[in-house]
Amino acid sequence: MNKKTLGDIVRKVEQKEKFFNKKSFLDTLSYSEKIIGREKQVEELITFLLSYKRGFVVPLVSVYGRSGSGKSTITRFVCENLEGVSPCIVNLRTVKTIFGSTNLILGELGEPSLKNSHGINMAISKIKEAIISKLTREGKNFLVLVLDEFDVLFYNKRERPSDFVYKLLVLEEHLKKKGLMMSIICVSNNALSEYELDDRVRSRIGSSDVFFEPYSKEDVVKIISERIKKALTNMVDKSVVEYCAEISSHGHGDARRAIDLLRTAAEIAAKNEEKISQLHIDKASYDLQNNRIVKIISSATPQFKLVCVSLARVSYLTEEVWHSTSTIYNQYRKLLPKEVKPLTYRRISELLTEIENTGIAVSQTASKGRYGYGTRYRLTMAPGILGSIVNKGAWIMVQEEKADHEKLVQSSLYKHPGSDPMAVLAKSEIDTNWKKYVGV
Numbered sequence: 001m002n003k004k005t006l007g008d009i010v011r012k013v014e015q016k017e018k019f020f021n022k023k024s025f026l027d028t029l030s031y032s033e034k035i036i037g038r039e040k041q042v043e044e045l046i047t048f049l050l051s052y053k054r055g056f057v058v059p060l061v062s063v064y065g066r067s068g069s070g071k072s073t074i075t076r077f078v079c080e081n082l083e084g085v086s087p088c089i090v091n092l093r094t095v096k097t098i099f100g101s102t103n104l105i106l107g108e109l110g111e112p113s114l115k116n117s118h119g120i121n122m123a124i125s126k127i128k129e130a131i132i133s134k135l136t137r138e139g140k141n142f143l144v145l146v147l148d149e150f151d152v153l154f155y156n157k158r159e160r161p162s163d164f165v166y167k168l169l170v171l172e173e174h175l176k177k178k179g180l181m182m183s184i185i186c187v188s189n190n191a192l193s194e195y196e197l198d199d200r201v202r203s204r205i206g207s208s209d210v211f212f213e214p215y216s217k218e219d220v221v222k223i224i225s226e227r228i229k230k231a232l233t234n235m236v237d238k239s240v241v242e243y244c245a246e247i248s249s250h251g252h253g254d255a256r257r258a259i260d261l262l263r264t265a266a267e268i269a270a271k272n273e274e275k276i277s278q279l280h281i282d283k284a285s286y287d288l289q290n291n292r293i294v295k296i297i298s299s300a301t302p303q304f305k306l307v308c309v310s311l312a313r314v315s316y317l318t319e320e321v322w323h324s325t326s327t328i329y330n331q332y333r334k335l336l337p338k339e340v341k342p343l344t345y346r347r348i349s350e351l352l353t354e355i356e357n358t359g360i361a362v363s364q365t366a367s368k369g370r371y372g373y374g375t376r377y378r379l380t381m382a383p384g385i386l387g388s389i390v391n392k393g394a395w396i397m398v399q400e401e402k403a404d405h406e407k408l409v410q411s412s413l414y415k416h417p418g419s420d421p422m423a424v425l426a427k428s429e430i431d432t433n434w435k436k437y438v439g440v
């Protein structure tokens, strides 16, 4: 390398940098200063919280909705900006256990962590002391404890999140005796009442829900347009913005995905010194999806992977989009090596919920008439992407199975079934054999 090459590199980097004004506006982890819409949810939250002025608070609020619907952002915005409220906000995603959660809360309240051996009751009483001193310090009498991504506690079967909530509700009652108030806001994908909670909790929490419906495409366009104005030096064509909102949504507006997509597309465009186009969005979408799935699959259990492949295989071979839990379960049983003991139907349903929570699939509750409700799943990506990431070799075999079948369907014998009745399989026979083979 000489001075000239160094100079060339500097110019190249500067060229790329010119593209961005303030890139942090495209970071989904930093909090938005400007909230677009969501007045209804903000008003509902404030209604639940503001009653503290009359000396009464709702013990627990359940904020719920799909990923990327603005739950974390809006809850934080309200709690941090509402006069008289002392917020304590934690995200349980990283800790996953109840004891870890208590330490996270203690940390947020400025206290040191406890050891596991101290036990949960000790942790709760430390939290109580810390809350009292925080409120005294701030001269306030109302603390809002936000437990973001609370649902992670339900995925760990050894945990009893209901018990944890109960202990926190009892803590609230203790604080009340001291003239202090506290509300808990549990943020999760589904309403808290849909999770397994015991009656002691149910009877106390009532129904204080705030639902975040998925954004419409227009909302997502507004959110990303605002970010573009601040983050990029050049404007982006309206059609490109709309395309970005469209493909990031999968029918359910997801602001996080849209912002991530835009940032990745902008990086690709900057690298090539081009104006952002639909092609960059497509490339970004492919890259992001691949990276994300590789990450999820690399840390997944063998059973989780097998359920993923079951859904991918049945979607690919039947070319149908939606599949019931029982179809997926049968497929799983078919693919499971003989010597491995199968998981129960119930456990597979739980794994499907986990798969949905990673964003690999989405579900729909379909009425089966008087037989009750059944859940159906569909992949949010092409089955081949997921299948090859889980097991490339096995997926090539699935592709070959399908190619062989298609050859048979299109063979001249099938096209002219009249030519030799003995040698020809009727279409219905091919279909039946194929279905049996696929396992549906």
Ligand SMILES: Nc1ncnc2c1ncn2[C@@H]1O[C@H](COP(=O)(O)OP(=O)(O)O)[C@@H](O)[C@H]1O
Pocket (backbone or CB within 6 Å): 027, 028, 029, 030, 031, 032, 034, 035, 036, 037, 038, 065, 066, 067, 068, 069, 070, 071, 072, 073, 074, 223, 255, 256, 259
């Ligand atoms: N109404 C909104 N206005 C501006 N930005 C938003 C809005 N809703 C979501 N965002 C942005 O989208 C991203 C995802 O939002 P987030 O609150 O984390 O969603 P959730 O918690 O529901 O998964 C964040 O970067 C956030 O700043």
Ligand SMILES: [Mg+2]
Pocket (backbone or CB within 6 Å): 071, 072, 073, 148, 149
């Ligand atoms: Mg969130």
